Amino acid sequence: MPSNTTLTQYLIEQQRANGQIPSQLRLLLEVVSRSCKSISLAVNKGALGNVLGSANSENVQGEVQKKLDIIANDVLIEANEWGGHLAAMASEEMDSIYPVPNRYPQGEYLLLFDPLDGSSNIDVNVSIGTIFSVLKKPEGLSGVTDTDFLQAGTRQVAAGYCIYGPQTTLVLTVGAGVAMFTLDREQGSFMLTQEHLRIPEDTQEFAINMSNMRHWDAPVRRYIDECLAGKEGPLGKDFNMRWVASMVADVHRILMRGGIFLYPWDKRDPAKPGKLRLMYEANPMSWLVEQAGGSATNGRQRILDIQPARLHERVAVILGSRNEVERVTGYHDPI
Numbered sequence: 606m607p608s609n610t611t612l613t614q615y616l617i618e619q620q621r622a623n624g625q626i627p628s629q630l631r632l633l634l635e636v637v638s639r640s641c642k643s644i645s646l647a648v649n650k651g652a653l654g655n656v657l658g659s660a661n662s663e664n665v666q667g668e669v670q671k672k673l674d675i676i677a678n679d680v681l682i683e684a685n686e687w688g689g690h691l692a693a694m695a696s697e698e699m700d701s702i703y704p705v706p707n708r709y710p711q712g713e714y715l716l717l718f719d720p721l722d723g724s725s726n727i728d729v730n731v732s733i734g735t736i737f738s739v740l741k742k743p744e745g746l747s748g749v750t751d752t753d754f755l756q757a758g759t760r761q762v763a764a765g766y767c768i769y770g771p772q773t774t775l776v777l778t779v780g781a782g783v784a785m786f787t788l789d790r791e792q793g794s795f796m797l798t799q800e801h802l803r804i805p806e807d808t809q810e811f812a813i814n815m816s817n818m819r820h821w822d823a824p825v826r827r828y829i830d831e832c833l834a835g836k837e838g839p840l841g842k843d844f845n846m847r848w849v850a851s852m853v854a855d856v857h858r859i860l861m862r863g864g865i866f867l868y869p870w871d872k873r874d875p876a877k878p879g880k881l882r883l884m885y886e887a888n889p890m891s892w893l894v895e896q897a898g899g900s901a902t903n904g905r906q907r908i909l910d911i912q913p914a915r916l917h918e919r920v921a922v923i924l925g926s927r928n929e930v931e932r933v934t935g936y937h938d939p940i
């Protein structure tokens with residue numbers, strides 16, 4: 606659905622039609638989209654820009670940081686800190702929150718992001734992306750702390766991602782459905798290419814890292830065995846499998862054609878609820894999926910209802926086509 610509607614026009618129309626987007630939030634989303642354009646340029650340079658490979662440092666998750674992880678993080682911080690729309694930012698790449706420096710005006714929003722998700726794919730030229738989530742700073746006390754960020758996913762006021770693949774595509778929700786914008790590099794604008802995305806309620810395509818099968822809990826093992834049993838099995842249909850190892854790419858495929866994505870708890874580290882992070886991966890992706898008619902749980906409860914206890918908290922993720930997510934969740938014991 607190519608159109609002449611730019612992201613700016615879409616946001617203004619949303620603001621007029623639904624009052625959904627106060628001007629400060631519109632400014633924030635515009636700045637984030639400009640940051641994604643800059644990140645896309647750096648990603649696309651690859652070896653030519655000396656941006657590949659490791660930064661020889663680790664993030665708060667204990668993961669080796671890629672040069673582009675740090676570049677993307679710096680782009681988002683520098684673009685957003687001065688505008689007056691934010692109180693603070695939080696990132697997968699930073700141990701603690703980043704309050705807006707006192708030299709700049711303070712705003713009412715909190716921005717959380719995984720600046721470059723799927724980093725293991727950077728050096729092999731496979732799609733990666735930026736994931737972001739926007740919360741409002743709680744009223745009251747001046748200053749901002751980690752505690753201000755610890756809000757359930759239902760409190761998000763905007764969420765989205767930008768996938769750096771064959772196209773650079775920004776996917777966004779402000780609570781009025783899901784819209785998709787493709788970067789027109791000649792104009793330098795994100796152009797509306799799809800809105801009101803809907804995920805089919807059924808699917809024959811699952812996404813999971815099968816190499817972890819021996820570590821899964823029984824309900825997930827049961828479901829994947831049923832998928833593998835095909836039309837002769839209890840699900841009565843054959844399944845295809847995809848695993849990009851970039852959540853942005855797997856979720857984008859599911860938004861475009863349906864599917865179920867699973868990164869479940871496994872017994873390698875029983876104390877860890879899952880690999881993916883709640884605040885800046887699972888929550889924004891879960892809201893997008895629900896806004897497109899899909900479902901997202903941790904196997905036992907709706908992800909968006911989870912009350913976070915820590916900024917970098919992890920969570921098990923099962924999301925996508927509603928009927929399949931409900932099936933797998935039904936195999937788990939209720940809380």
Ligand code: P6P
Pocket residue numbers: 722723724725814850851852853868880881
């Ligand atoms: P694995 C990328 O590092 C990420 O956080 C998600 O984007 C992706 O879905 C997952 O980890 C891949 O994990 O264990 O398959 O490499």
